[in-house]
Amino acid sequence: MNRSLVPFRRTLVAALLLALPQATLAQAPAAAPSAQAGNLQPATREAQALPSLAPLVESVKTAVVNVDVQARGGGGMRGSEDNPLFDRFFGGGRGQREPLRQGAGSGFIIEPSGIVLTNNHVVEDAVSITVRLDDGRSFAASVVGRDPLTDVALVKIKDKVDGLPTVKLGDSDALRVGDWVVAIGNPFGLASSVSLGIVSARARDIGAGPYDEFLQTDAAINPGNSGGPLFNMRGEVVGINTAIVGGGTGIGFAVPSNLVKALVPQLEKEGSVTRAWLGVGIQDLTRDLAGALKLPVTEGAILTQINPNSPASKAGLKADDVVTAIDGQPVTSGGQFTRTVALKRPGSVSTLTVFREGKKQDVKVTLGTRPDLEGVTNKKPQGEEEQQESSRRVGVSLKTLDARTAQQAGFNDRQGALVTDVMPGSPADRAQLEAGMVVVEANRKPVKSAQDLAEAIRSASSGSTLLLRVATPGGARYLRALRVP
Known part of the structure; x- marks a missing residue:
């Protein structure tokens, strides 16, 4: 089943x-x-x-x-x-x-x-x-x-x-x-x-x-x-x-x-995890593979692929090398080797014990920083984390309006905080904010970027109301009263 x-x-x-x-x-x-x-x-x-x-x-x-x-x-x-x-x-x-x-x-x-x-x-x-x-x-x-x-x-x-x-x-x-x-x-x-x-x-x-x-x-x-x-x-x-x-x-x-x-x-x-990286493909060493490779060991990680310009490539590692230890710690499987490398500090130097064509040798490698292969990184540009927290406070997603977007959407304004999403039932929804609007003023002060509006929301005291001036494609402008929880 x-x-x-x-x-x-x-x-x-x-x-x-x-x-x-x-x-x-x-x-x-x-x-x-x-x-x-x-x-x-x-x-x-x-x-x-x-x-x-x-x-x-x-x-x-x-x-x-x-x-x-x-x-x-x-x-x-x-x-x-x-x-x-x-x-x-x-x-x-x-x-x-x-x-x-x-x-x-x-x-x-x-x-x-x-x-x-x-x-x-x-x-x-x-x-x-x-x-x-x-x-x-x-x-x-x-x-x-x-x-x-x-x-x-x-x-x-x-x-x-x-x-x-x-x-x-x-x-x-x-x-x-x-x-x-x-x-x-x-x-x-x-x-x-x-x-x-x-x-x-x-x-x-x-x-x-x-x-x-x-x-x-x-x-x-x-x-x-x-x-x-x-x-x-x-x-x-x-x-x-x-x-x-x-x-x-x-x-x-x-x-x-x-x-x-x-x-x-x-x-x-x-706020996130940065991992070390070798840039290799791996698989477990089995008894059958160890016999075929004429190795005296039966546990380890076989390097099946060496990525170009990777730390492994620069260190001279080759496909079919079998790693049996890293910094003196035994390597028992491909998964264990991956986890061990990931927990090390990027930029540090590790010594790999490898078998190449049946001969044992040590290879020093300077570990790189693992790229975000899965697209799940939690790192944000400076100011974006505060912007996101402030935006979530009222249930709105924002991005800074750029000239290209303004031109394509027909906005007369070339600066402001573009509303990209509004959560149903949120304070922003109750204030009649809608995706596609651009906030150009908050409490009669110019809003030039998403961070400007996020800062205004963050600084507002609970229970207060922000007076927003919003623009829509085509040039129409409206006032909105956003109550801050």
Whole structure:
């Protein structure tokens, strides 16, 4: 039967666990031995004497947050449009007049000032984000950074807060298949649901993106768990729950915490992830290929293609070279090699251990910066990020009017902020702004660019009204009153 992988996209919530002291587990009373206990191996008897997880869950309840989202468009997990394995809980494409969608997602606080980790697909295309704490408080929030290629996002509470409960990211590499894990989230709107399972597999490649190394678990996770944490028995987050197998039960996937830890500093500082790049095509080295290539090793990455003028080309790497280590770290597969390179700093020098025609040698390569091959980069020109946030405040998309557009559309004005999209039901919609209009004045001050209008919106106090003068193709002008929420 063909099963489809689906992201947790519909009602999204979060829960967090604070670290539970090991002594708490150690002091839990052992279960009374059964009549057949003497027939069991000591390790089996110990496994059956599991303590209750109630102290663990209670100790972290205050760190649980909900991420409520108003979003535009269908969004979806990265790669979902091109990968038939993936279905979207938010179906449909984008339209200029598409209504806003409501969603709820999971996230967990990693800094007491209100930094929240969640999935990218939870906040992608978000117009507004609200973070709700377990104690009932709600805060407006904004996206700090996103990485669509790993489905990781950082969100920050806008209000000045401190002392919020936080959770620690644990060591996902220390997990073994069979280790216990706990998932907490909001499946189908059932808030703060807790489920227990084991790590079913590690480093799963599910075809979601170029850096797949998902943890697979049988802990019950469903739509609504997106962005929520997967915990080890120490109360540390070892994964972000991200995808499930459609139509199946007991098969879920989480982004491993060690990958997340490597991305957080860049997301927090720059808003996006810049990765190192070699410029090669690769495939796994198999036993059969190793035999055909007369190699003494059976694990590694075969370079199948060297891109012209790439870092690999400049370093002298050749097609059919087999990489078995990078900077002394063994390379076991093509995927692992790709992830290792991506986490290094562009411009740094790495040493590759390669086999070429059966002979081992070391090759030094200066790593380049990975181009935006998928067109998902989150970097914006200077001023555009503030412009976008200000525009979303009132539900309008803007671009600076250029001379060519003005001439083609028949505008008498050659400067201004061109309205490219208005969200239905938004303040801009209620002010009768329409796509194709050009805003030329705000509160009787000239508007020469989209950034000028965005700054006027950003500076306006909540509840105030901006008096806008707009122009339409053909030269007609009108006044519009835009109430700022």
